[in-house]
């Protein structure tokens with residue numbers, strides 16, 4: 001690797017330039033990843049740099065050739081043979097440059113793409129390990145921005161940036177060497193004086209460009225977020241004729257993005273134009289002083305021509321160096337953000353020492369004094385105690401917001417319960433291996449998310465080796481089989497993003513089929529029958545009798561008919577377990593459950609009438 005970018009210097013550059021406290025909290029994961037990649041591919045880098053070096057050494061010969069040609073012309077010694085020879089020389093220089101520069105360009109470009117892939121793979125794998133609460137606090141647009149723009153910025157610095165940097169440095173050195181070699185030391189020194197101001201310009205503009213770039217990225221994230229949300233809610237927006245509200249909101253975000261980006265463009269443009277300005281001043285000095293030296297015959301005309309051509313060659317790498325510094329500054333900010341992301345620790349960790357997978361029975365016991373969400377000090381669940389054995393069904397009912405979903409989320413540790421409060425097979429869930437625990441639970445959330453793939457793949461998602469037979473059986477149990485058969489492509493029917501082609505009830509039943517297919521000892525249905533009609537609900541519940549044999553089933557429902565036959569029903573009120581028992585016991589108690597049941601019976605009779 002080029003000395004200017006040796007590992008330590010690169011790391012220092014990244015963190016000195018981003019003097020941000022969060023870099024101390026998070027180990028430089030992204031920098032390590034980058035540095036490891038470069039170390040593993042140093043052979044490739046050496047080849048690229050050597051190729052670029054050779055290309056530059058070849059290309060700097062052309063001004064010299066033209067200078068000699070001019071001298072021959074001035075001396076009146078130019079003939080056809082010389083013209084042919086010099087032309088051939090220039091063609092060979094051009095071909096040599098193209099070949100070696102092309103090799104260098106291809107190598108660095110290829111490594112940049114590989115690095116981009118590596119970063120995205122790491123990011124995605126890492127996100128998969130993080131807890132749900134992490135995603136509650138982050139926006140999708142922000143995460144996508146990291147995966148796309150930050151990774152791209154690092155890739156650009158590492159491929160295009162390094163390429164341009166080595167190209168510029170080699171060309172600059174070779175050209176300066178040839179300049180000193182061709183004309184007087186004084187002319188070269190005076191002409192390159194303005195170039196000495198380049199570092200000052202860079203130091204002044206660098207941090208400003210970086211801040212402007214960060215703000216532009218942040219505003220872009222917020223715009224991506226809003227677009228995502230608006231597309232998800234497109235049906236609601238149209239149904240309520242709120243297109244104007246959505247468009248205006250979007251326009252505001254776009255305005256912010258535009259003003260932040262223009263700010264960045266202004267900073268970048270000023271920065272980038274100052275560097276060639278320095279080069280142009282050098283050119284003026286060379287013309288004035290070099291012209292004087294030529295007129296007074298202190299240097300040959302050919303040397304003067306060659307010198308001005310070298311100077312023109314030098315201006316380009318100087319501008320490139322400006323671009324590269326800009327690229328590296330952006331990449332350093334991106335690298336820091338990626339390090340923060342990759343250094344993020346999951347809140348829910350596997351504390352089990354068990355190495356072999358264990359199979360769970362499905363007995364559940366909960367004795368919870370209280371539970372509050374992370375970052376909140378208000379208890380959401382209080383005084384809850386119950387047990388269900390394998391093969392039994394638990395019904396959980398209660399007003400909206402009473403804590404039903406929260407309670408079942410503690411079982412697979414979507415959120416961590418306090419120690420010694422939630423047990424499966426007599427073991428604290430916090431001490432069971434996460435993979436064992438979660439494989440033992442089949443969970444249908446309220447919003448049974450569907451992927452934009454075929455219905456068959458959506459159902460088969462829960463079991464990697466599921467056959468079409470298994471998928472069809474699960475679909476029958478979830479009462480979605482007949483609906484699927486009516487689609488022209490059956491199980492191969494592709495559903496739109498989040499299943500827009502399916503009705504609410506069909507989506508719920510597809511999600512239920514997915515859970516049935518998993519065939520886990522604990523099955524949780526979180527209010528996922530709300531969009532199906534009473535008849536279908538009855539069918540699914542009766543099919544459950546077959547499915548729930550030898551497994552523990554938890555049904556959360558607002559419609560009490562769904563839990564009527566459960567072995568145990570618990571009633572939550574504002575997070576507190578206020579009643580528990582079978583349907584008959586709760587009816588006899590005459591409490592909240594009995595009142596809710598009577599009301600619902602009355603409602604369904606009125607509807608039937």
Ligand SMILES: Nc1ncnc2c1ncn2[C@@H]1O[C@H](COP(=O)(O)OP(=O)(O)OP(=O)(O)O)[C@@H](O)[C@H]1O
Pocket residue numbers: 136373376380398399400401402403404405406407446527
């Ligand atoms: N991630 C979270 N962080 C903080 N509070 C939360 C979180 N999720 C839910 N809550 C709060 O916990 C309480 C219980 O919510 P929960 O979703 O468990 O109720 P629920 O009984 O399932 O409601 P519903 O019947 O409407 O689905 C609510 O006050 C809710 O605002």
